[in-house]
Amino acid sequence: xxxxxxxxxxxxxxxxxxxxxxxxxxxxxxxxxxxxxxxxxxxxxxxxxxxxxxxxxxxxxxxxxxxxxxxxxxxxxxxxxxxxxxxxxxxxxxxxxxxxxxxxxxxxxxxxxxxxxxxxxxxxxxxxxxxxxxxxxxxxxxxxxxxxxxxxxxxxxxxxxxxxxxxxxxxxxxxxxxx
Amino acid sequence: xxxxxxxxxxxxxxxxxxxxxxxxxxxxxxxxxxxxxxxxxxxxxxxxxxxxxxxxxxxxxxxxxxxxxxxxxxxxxxxxxxxxxxxxxxxxxxxxxxxxxxxxxxxxx
Numbered sequence: 001x002x003x004x005x006x007x008x009x010x011x012x013x014x015x016x017x018x019x020x021x022x023x024x025x026x027x028x029x030x031x032x033x034x035x036x037x038x039x040x041x042x043x044x045x046x047x048x049x050x051x052x053x054x055x056x057x058x059x060x061x062x063x064x065x066x067x068x069x070x071x072x073x074x075x076x077x078x079x080x081x082x083x084x085x086x087x088x089x090x091x092x093x094x095x096x097x098x099x100x101x102x103x104x105x106x107x108x109x110x111x112x113x114x115x116x117x118x119x120x121x122x123x124x125x126x127x128x129x130x131x132x133x134x135x136x137x138x139x140x141x142x143x144x145x146x147x148x149x150x151x152x153x154x155x156x157x158x159x160x161x162x163x164x165x166x167x168x169x170x171x172x173x174x175x176x177x178x179x
Numbered sequence: 180x181x182x183x184x185x186x187x188x189x190x191x192x193x194x195x196x197x198x199x200x201x202x203x204x205x206x207x208x209x210x211x212x213x214x215x216x217x218x219x220x221x222x223x224x225x226x227x228x229x230x231x232x233x234x235x236x237x238x239x240x241x242x243x244x245x246x247x248x249x250x251x252x253x254x255x256x257x258x259x260x261x262x263x264x265x266x267x268x269x270x271x272x273x274x275x276x277x278x279x280x281x282x283x284x285x286x287x288x
Binding site: 065069070071072073075132133134136137163164166167 | 186189190193194196197198200201205209213216251252255256
C-alpha cells in the first residue's frame, strides 16, 4: 500500500506542477530525450488498439518559423522543438471505422499530449499544446501525404518563464457520485 | 527585395489568415484575443520595418505593445478583466490618435 501511495503522490505532484510554457530558453533539447519521451508515448491506450497516431518532430528553424506563421495559438518565443501529432485517418477508418476516423483520433491525440507533457516535465522540460493552427498550411509546408491529418502541435523546450496555475473548478462542481 | 521585410509582411498576413480560419470553430473570446494580438504584431512590424514615425508616437506605440504583452494573458485567468483591458486599450488608442493625428478638414469617406 505504501508503494502505491508513493507512486500516486509522485505522479500527482507532476500533474499538479506541470504548466503550459510559452516562453522557452534558447537551449537545445537533446534528441535522445525526445526519443525517450516518444518511445513511452507510443504505449498509450487507443480505442481497439488502433495506434493511428504519427509523430513528426520538427527541429528545423526554417520550418518552425513557417509553421509558427500559420499558428495563431503559438504565442511566445524561444527555441522549442515542435512535435506535430498527426493521425493516419485512412488507417483509422480502415481499422476502426467512421467513429475512429471522426472522433476517437482526437481523444488519442489528447492522451498522447498529456503523456508527452508529464514525461517532459519529469525531465525538466516544458510543453505547450497548440490547437489553433492552420491544418491546411501545415500540410502544405510539411508536404504531408493525404492520409495524415495534423491534430496538435506540441512545443517542447526548456522553460524560460513558468506561469502561475490557471484557475480550476472545484471537484464538487465537476463530479457526481452514484452508489 | 529584402527577404527579411518580405518575411515579416508574410508573417503578419499568415497570422490574420489562419486566425480567420480557426475562429470559425474556436471559443468566442478568441476573436478579441486575436485582434489584440494582431495589434501587438502590427506594432512589431512598424518597429522592424523601421517605418519613420515621430519619436513620441513610436514611444506611445511601444508602451501600448508592452501593455498588451502584460495583460493579453488575462483571458486565461479572468475573462472579465480581459474585457476591461480591451476597453481601456481602445480608449488609450483613441487618446493617442486624437493627440497625434491632425486630420484635415476633408469630409469622412
